[in-house]
Amino acid sequence: MAASRRAVLRPFRGLSPRVHESAYVSASAYVIGDVEIGAESSVWPGVVIRADRQKITIGQRTNIQDNSVVHTNRHFPLTIGGEVMVGHGAVIHCTRLGDHVLVGNNATLLDEVEIDEFCIIAAGTVVPPGMKVPRGSFVVGVPGQVRGPLTEAQWARLRRQGEGYVQLAREYREAGL
Numbered sequence: 001m002a003a004s005r006r007a008v009l010r011p012f013r014g015l016s017p018r019v020h021e022s023a024y025v026s027a028s029a030y031v032i033g034d035v036e037i038g039a040e041s042s043v044w045p046g047v048v049i050r051a052d053r054q055k056i057t058i059g060q061r062t063n064i065q066d067n068s069v070v071h072t073n074r075h076f077p078l079t080i081g082g083e084v085m086v087g088h089g090a091v092i093h094c095t096r097l098g099d100h101v102l103v104g105n106n107a108t109l110l111d112e113v114e115i116d117e118f119c120i121i122a123a124g125t126v127v128p129p130g131m132k133v134p135r136g137s138f139v140v141g142v143p144g145q146v147r148g149p150l151t152e153a154q155w156a157r158l159r160r161q162g163e164g165y166v167q168l169a170r171e172y173r174e175a176g177l
Helices: 152-160 163-174
Strands: 008-010 030-037 048-058 069-071 078-080 137-140 145-149
Parallel strands (some): 008 030
16 A cells, blocks of 8 residues: 555445555545545545545546545545546535546535546535536636636646646655655
8 A cells, every 4th residue: 555654544334545655645635435545546635525425536647736625425426537627626516527627626516526537626516415527627716606618728737637636645655754
C-alpha cells in the first residue's frame, strides 16, 4: 500500500480501503470502508472519503485535493473515473464522475448526479440532485446549469490536467509525507 505510513485507513463493517501501491494518501486524510483508490491517484491533506453506506471507486491518475469530502448515499455506489481532478473543498456526494472531469474548488455535487466524461464543473457550482450532465459540458451556477460545450482549449486542459498532481504525489511519497 502506497499510502503515507501514517495515513488513516479504517475498516468499516468488515470492509477496508484498498489503495494501489503507486497511489498517495496523505497522513491527514481519512479514508473509511469500502474504498478503492487506483494507480497514481492522490488524496491530499484534510480529505475525507467515507464509504460507510456504499462502495467508492476512484480511478487511476485522479486527484482529490485538500479538504474535499467524498461520500455516498445509502442507495448508490460512487464511481470516480480516471484523470479526474477534484478541487479544494469540493463535496462529492453523487453517483458518477466520468473520466477527465474537472470539479472546481468548493463545488458541490448532490445525490444521484451523473457527470459524463470530459466535463468541467466550475468553482462554487452546486449541481442539483439527479442532474445528468452530458459529455463535454461546462456547468456553472447555483443551481448548476450546462452553459454549453467545452472550447478546444478546455478539452486540451482536461487531457493533460492530472500530470502535475501525479508528479507531486510521487515527490510526497519519496519524501515520506
